[in-house]
Structure formats: C-alpha cells, structure tokens
Amino acid sequence: MGVVTARDEWVYDLNADSLKTKVSFLIDTYNKQLKNKNDVPSALIKWSDTLTANFKNKVILKYDESKICKSLYKPYNHRYFYAEKIMNDRLTGKHKLLFGENYIKHNFCIGIIGKDTIIPFSALAFTTINDLNSLSNAAGGNKTFPLYVYENQKHENITDWALNQFQTHYGTKAEARASARAHKDKMKKSTLADARVSASTNGASITKQDIFYYTYGVLHSPQYRRKYEQNLKREFPRLPFYEDFAQWRDWGRELMDLHINYETQEAFALERNDLDLTAKRKIVQNSMFDQIGNKIIDDFVAKPQTKLRADKENGAIIIDSMTTLTGVPALAWEYKLGNRSALEWILDQYKEKKPSDATIAERFNTYKFEDYKEQVIDLLKRVCTVSVKTMEIVGQMPGE
Numbered sequence: 001m002g003v004v005t006a007r008d009e010w011v012y013d014l015n016a017d018s019l020k021t022k023v024s025f026l027i028d029t030y031n032k033q034l035k036n037k038n039d040v041p042s043a044l045i046k047w048s049d050t051l052t053a054n055f056k057n058k059v060i061l062k063y064d065e066s067k068i069c070k071s072l073y074k075p076y077n078h079r080y081f082y083a084e085k086i087m088n089d090r091l092t093g094k095h096k097l098l099f100g101e102n103y104i105k106h107n108f109c110i111g112i113i114g115k116d117t118i119i120p121f122s123a124l125a126f127t128t129i130n131d132l133n134s135l136s137n138a139a140g141g142n143k144t145f146p147l148y149v150y151e152n153q154k155h156e157n158i159t160d161w162a163l164n165q166f167q168t169h170y171g172t173k174a175e176a177r178a179s180a181r182a183h184k185d186k187m188k189k190s191t192l193a194d195a196r197v198s199a200s201t202n203g204a205s206i207t208k209q210d211i212f213y214y215t216y217g218v219l220h221s222p223q224y225r226r227k228y229e230q231n232l233k234r235e236f237p238r239l240p241f242y243e244d245f246a247q248w249r250d251w252g253r254e255l256m257d258l259h260i261n262y263e264t265q266e267a268f269a270l271e272r273n274d275l276d277l278t279a280k281r282k283i284v285q286n287s288m289f290d291q292i293g294n295k296i297i298d299d300f301v302a303k304p305q306t307k308l309r310a311d312k313e314n315g316a317i318i319i320d321s322m323t324t325l326t327g328v329p330a331l332a333w334e335y336k337l338g339n340r341s342a343l344e345w346i347l348d349q350y351k352e353k354k355p356s357d358a359t360i361a362e363r364f365n366t367y368k369f370e371d372y373k374e375q376v377i378d379l380l381k382r383v384c385t386v387s388v389k390t391m392e393i394v395g396q397m398p399g400e
Contacts, residue, residue, distance in 0.1 A: 001098070001144045002111075002132030003071070003081075004090035006048035009360045011082040012073055012131075014367065019068060019080045022364050026087070027061045034058060044359050050089045061086060069104045072111075072130035075337045076262055076383050077349040083129065095129060097149045103129045108147040108256070110216055112237065113338060114140045121232045122337040123219040125256045136338050143236065147212045158208040166211055170245050171203020210249050215239060217252030220390075221397045242398075251393055258386045267381035268332075268388065270317075270325045306369045308347040308376075317343065317380060319373065328384060335387035342387050343380060350376050 005011050010026055013019035026045045033042050034055060041047045041055075054061075064084065071081035083103040085091050091103075099105050112123045113136045124135060132141035149157050218224055218239060225232070242248050258265065304320035311318060312333050317325040333341045340348070352369050355361040369376075 001094055002130045002134055002142050003083075003088055003095065004132050004141075005087075006050070006089040007046040007087070007357075008131075009355050009357045010046055011084075011087055012071070012079045014079055014372065016068060016080045018364065018366055019082060020063075020065065022360070023082045023084075023087070024063050025359075025363070027063050030055065030061050034060065046357055046359075048089050050086060054086045059086065066102060069102070070128050072126045072128055072134045074131075074134055074349050075124055075340075075345040076342055076379070076386075077345065078128065081129070090132070097151055098144070098146045099129045100150045105150055107150075108212065108260075110145045110212075110219070111135055111142045112145070112219065114142055115232075115234060116140070117233065119338045120336070121225055121229070123216065124337055125216060125259045127260055145215075147209065156208045158211055162211065163206070163208055166206050166214075166241075166245070167203045169203075169241050170206060206245065210245075213252035213256060214245060214249045215252065216256050217248040217250075217397075218242065220251070220255055220394055222394060223397065223399055251397065254393055255390060258389055262383055262386045263379070265382045265385045265389075267378060268384035269327065270381050270384060271327045272377070273324045273326060275322045303370065306352055308351050308369070310341075310344055310347060317347070319377065320369070323373075323377075325377065325380065329388055331391045332384050332387040335390045342383050346376065346380055346383060 010022055011019070013022065029042055029045045030051070041052070061084075067082055067084045068080055069083050070078050071083075073079040073081075083091060095103060098107050098109065106127050109126050109130070110123055111126060111130060111134065113119055113121055117136060119136050122135060126134075130142070130144065135142045146157050148154050215237075219237060224240070228237070231238070304322035306320050307318040308320075309318045310316075310333070312328075312330075315326060315328040315330065317328060319325060328343070332343060335342050337345065350369060350372060352367060355365055
C-alpha cells in the first residue's frame, strides 16, 4: 500500500530545500491559473486526475512545510516527500492508518514485491511511508504489511486468532517433545506434568511482535522462496509452521534491524582508491584535449566524470573517474531485491539523469552527484555491511 504520486519529480527530492522550491512553484502556478479562471491547463506543471478534479472544484492549494516527510522511494533510498493529498493521486486514509495524521509516525512494515511479475520475490522492512513502486514496478505495486495501525489509538495489526494459532501450535509441539523426553527418561508423572506446564507456557509466551519477526525471517528463506515460487507470483504469502519458532523469530529480528537501521550499521572496510591529481592531469594533458588549455583541463580534473558502476568480477565499485572502491565481497552482490543487489540500487538512484518533466528539466534540475559523493560512499560501505550480514544469516537457514 504505497503512495501513487503521478508526479514523482515534483514531490520527491534528495534535498528538502529543492523540494520546497518545486512544490511552491507548482502551487503558485496552479493558484494563478485558478485565479485567472483559465480552463486550459498550464503546461508548466504536471496535471493528473486528482489535481484536475480539484481545479474544477476551485480548490485553492496552500504550501505547508509540515507536510514534508521522509519516504522510502527505492530500496535503501529515502527521499523527502511532500505528503499532500491533492498533489498525490493516491494518498488516502489507509496511509494515515499506517503512519498517522501527517504520515510521520514510526511503524514497522514489511514490503513485498507485487504479484504477476517475472521479477524474483523479495521483501524489505521499513518504518516510513513508502512509494508504491519502492520495490518494483510489478502490477499493483508493492504490498505492505504493517505491525501497527493508528486507528484512534495504536493497535497491533496481527489478529488474536493468528496469535492463538501460533501459541497453540508451538505449545502443542513443545508439550509433545516434553512428553517424549519424559517417557524416554522414565520420568515420574509429577515431573511430566511440570514439563507439560513449562511447554504450554512457552507456547503462550509468543507475542504478535514475535510473529512479525518470524514472518520476516521466513520470507527470506531460500527454501521457502523456491518451494512457493509460483504461489508468491499469484497470491499473498502463506506462513508455514517451521520447527524452532524462536530461531526463525531471531533471524527475522536480526534481519529487520539490519534493513531498517541500514544508515547506522558499521561501515564495511572497503578500500578507497583516489587517482592522484598530478597523475590525472598528466593523463589529460597527454590526451586529445591537451590543446584546449590549462583552465579547462583543471576543470576536468576538479570535476570527475560520474560512473557509479559495479565491477562485480573485481569486487569494485567505480564511483567516478577519480575514485574507486575495492574489496567488495562476492557475498555482498548476492543480497538482491528483485533483479538488483542492494548496492546496485544505490548506484542507480544517485546517477545524474535528465528529468522527464520539461519544467523540472529546465528550471529545477539542480542535482549534481558531486554534492552527494561522500554521502554515497559512506552509504555504500554501510549497505555493504548490511548485504554481507544478511547473506550470512540467510546462509544459516535450513535448505531442502
């Protein structure tokens, strides 16, 4: 249940000030046209069914800075988002149930890739409002399963019936194991009764949050994904009762902590290789550009060409013509969301791309990778840690 904007380039941005500028321009243009009673939509802004309907109803827009919040735009890529109902085609009361009145309340969510797609199944935990296509462009977009809903008060989103199913199943299993051990050891009846009480209490101790963690663990199981591959393309995931509930719960909790708190994980010890400026200048001077002149050569050296390319074979990430990161473990590339590794999602989202909206391209295309270079390098190191640890946990899960 992600947001549909119909104008991503207008309401998302890596920079809060840039977002404010764009949104203010759109609102001013819309209101001027409304004031002038001009029925012909201005080509300067992006129109959609929702915005057009409000225009016809003479609804005036007002800029509200409190509506700027953080949103998950793509895997491991949060952006500033203008969460205003009229300026987004699908921002409804359902989103308020998950994230509160201003869409800023903290909630634990599991997002899964949409149905009817050839893209491999994946799941990602997050705590903020998210875009409908934050995991893929599959039919119907991502599906979101929250731990809580904010309906007057904060409520857990797992039913009492589901909780009872887990408590009963694992309580019964534990009791059966205790009974088997008791008979094997020829325990006295009183001791057997004590064991049964202990087992029942163990099953009853399962909480709704435990089930949520368990779910996240199971959804990362390679065996589960292979066995139910076709089902996952057609319907919502169904949970099997795996042996050792506590272990799956713990795996899920560890994974969720990694994926939600990716920005604060320890930076992986990637080696940074920066080309010496003197050496770079010599390369340029010996090239076909040496006749252009020193000043332009200096500019070329000072403004490296953005690459943001993965070199998996050599365990490297080429940042730009000046900087390369090396020492990326092969295991890190194996952590994928859809068809891309987590690291490749980051590389893709920070590339300089020409906006598709003409007004954005002409007036507001201020993004320069060089402004984010150090931030991206730091993020790549931390997500490298996330990727390696994720695959280490997944590697512990039972195979077929």
